[in-house]
Amino acid sequence: MKKLLLMIAATLMAVSCAQDKTPKYLVLYYSQTNTTKAVAEELCKKLGADIEEITPVNPYNGTYEETIARCMRERESGELPEVNPIAANLDDYDVIFFGYPIWFGTIALPAASALKNVDFSGKTVVPFCSFGSGGLEAGIKDLKAAQPKANILSGYGVRAARTDAIPAEVDRFLKEGGFIDGDYEEYEAFSAVRPASEAEVAIFNAAVGTYPMIQEKATNVASRPIPGGTEYLFDTNAPGIKIYVVAPNGKEPYFTRVVR
Ligand SMILES: Cc1cc2nc3c(=O)[nH]c(=O)nc-3n(C[C@H](O)[C@H](O)[C@H](O)COP(=O)(O)O)c2cc1C
Incomplete structure (x- = not known):
């Protein structure tokens, strides 16, 4: 009986320790012109996360028009740009925040290329992105298709024209998602259409x-x-x-x- 009680006590302690453990976060992102990077750095600051940038072997450092032209060529040939290996050991992390710009309506090619080299199976993944006008939903759909065994949560997206909004919106996003503590104002549901x-x-x-x-x-x-x-x-x-x-x-x- 005493042995049984000790076993139950040990199990309860193990459960409570697991619950107390602060999750380890990795912010993994690609950014060409630093908007997604601004979101990544805000997430990193608020979460105390580790951060790693995805870097193409041949960087996209041309003008906007040159980047568009290069992407069109790459999209037509169906080849993804080679990216440098990711240094972080994903097994060390509980949650991965995965960030990318939206290119041609979905995940930018270098981030899509990185997705081919990583395995998010069984991991919790939080997508984030930046865009000229939109693409949050389409990017998440493609992320789910690329990593079908990951637990992909709802994501955050911001227009490049609204970088001033990033600190407050990221704060709210993290509080709503339960990643950080703190009060935030609940919004009403939308009215009927x-x-x-x-x-x-x-x-x-x-x-x-x-x-x-x-x-x-x-x-x-x-x-x-x-x-x-x-x-x-x-x-x-x-x-x-x-x-x-x-x-x-x-x-x-x-x-x-x-x-x-
Ligand atoms: C090649 C290319 C394609 C783009 N396609 C889209 C698009 O389809 N939809 C959109 O809203 N913005 C599009 N944009 C705008 C970028 O998503 C936006 O500027 C983004 O904030 C850039 O992020 P970064 O600064 O982290 O590189 C495109 C930009 C480039 C360079």
Whole structure:
């Protein structure tokens, strides 16, 4: 009986130790023009994580036009650019934050190439990305396809034009996900979808402005109050394309991401 009680006590202690253990985080990312890097560094700072950058053997250090031209060639040939081996031992980590820019609607080629050389099976992976207009959902879908045995959680994405928002949004993202402690304001759920009013269409048009990659028009909308303003989720005339817009009280509206 005494032996049994000791065994139960030992098991309970082992469980509680496992629960107390602070998870080890790795932030693994590729960034060409430093926007994704800014998110990676913020995650690293807030989590006390280790950080490693994915580096292509032949870096993408040309102009935007040269990068586009090179990517088009690589995409056509179906070849992924060679990247240097990852130094971190993934077995040392409980959670991997995996970051990349969005290129041609999905994970940038160097990060996609790195995914071929790593095995995230059984790991918890948190995706993050930066983009001109959007690509969070499509990137995560492709990440899941590339690493089907990983536990891929919901991710964070930010427009390159909104780098100022990174510290506050990363803080909230990590608190919501339970990765760091601290209070954050719960947002209401979006309202039911309704036809966008004239005033709402004007908000959409002001937010999207002359952004060259967005030709869609607002059709329906859902909204919710957020601190200091209103957030809208617009449907568009293009099936499946939705756009998140924030209208801060008394200030110009802006879009936060396009869902394609
Ligand atoms: C080759 C290339 C393709 C891109 N394709 C897209 C795209 O399909 N959608 C998008 O929203 N942004 C696109 N962008 C913009 C980048 O995603 C954006 O500038 C990103 O923040 C860059 O991240 P980085 O600074 O970490 O390199 C593209 C940029 C490049 C260079």
